[in-house]
Amino acid sequence: MSGDRHKEECSMSAEIKQFVERRTQSRDLIQKLVDARTNMLTLYGKLAENHPFNKEDDIKNIGTLLQNFCNSLIDYTAEAHFHLYKHFADNAERRQTVKTVAEQIYFRIAEITQTIVDFNDKYTKATTSPEELDQDLSKLGEILADRIELEDQLIDAFSNESAAATA
Numbered sequence: 146m147s148g149d150r151h152k153e154e155c156s157m158s159a160e161i162k163q164f165v166e167r168r169t170q171s172r173d174l175i176q177k178l179v180d181a182r183t184n185m186l187t188l189y190g191k192l193a194e195n196h197p198f199n200k201e202d203d204i205k206n207i208g209t210l211l212q213n214f215c216n217s218l219i220d221y222t223a224e225a226h227f228h229l230y231k232h233f234a235d236n237a238e239r240r241q242t243v244k245t246v247a248e249q250i251y252f253r254i255a256e257i258t259q260t261i262v263d264f265n266d267k268y269t270k271a272t273t274s275p276e277e278l279d280q281d282l283s284k285l286g287e288i289l290a291d292r293i294e295l296e297d298q299l300i301d302a303f304s305n306e307s308a309a310a311t312a
Contacts, residue, residue: 174229175300181221182293188214189289193282198275211278215265222261225254225296246302250295257292260285 192214195207233247264285267273273281 172303175303178221178224178229178296179300181217181224182296185214185217185221186289188217189282189286193286196279196282198278200275211268215269218261219265222258226258229299230254240302242305243299243302246299250298254292254295257288257295260288 188210192207192210195210198207230247230251233244233251238244238247264281267281268278
């Protein structure tokens with residue numbers, strides 16, 4: 146009997162360890178996404194402070210900032226795409242509520258990702274007019290707000306499920 150009990154305790158201990166490791170991975174994925182998002186939003190704010198862009202010189206003067214913003218924008222996008230959503234693609238997520246939210250938002254996130262890539266391509270390769278940058282930055286801000294709202298739904302699902310599991 147005591148041998149069976151020891152096996153049962155070891156099995157439970159291994160299950161608890163796996164549970165904690167999975168939750169830690171989820172929290173790490175979310176934290177990396179939030180960190181990349183915060184960095185990108187900081188640079189977006191610095192870039193927007195230079196608005197309105199009236200002359201060609203305005204774009205030349207913010208060239209480095211614009212380049213840094215584009216790099217940060219792609220880092221943020223990649224963090225979500227290649228890490229967080231890969232987590233779902235690899236079927237690493239077991240919580241049904243979290244999976245459902247991810248499935249509901251993924252299509253719109255993918256559309257927004259394409260818009261982000263298009264913005265990056267436009268502003269890392271070509272010279273554009275100041276009016277275009279004003280318009281494109283404004284549109285990008287709106288689309289980023291949509292993306293953040295969607296990601297927050299997923300973060301809330303992660304958080305709510307983690308809280309329920311530890312309660």
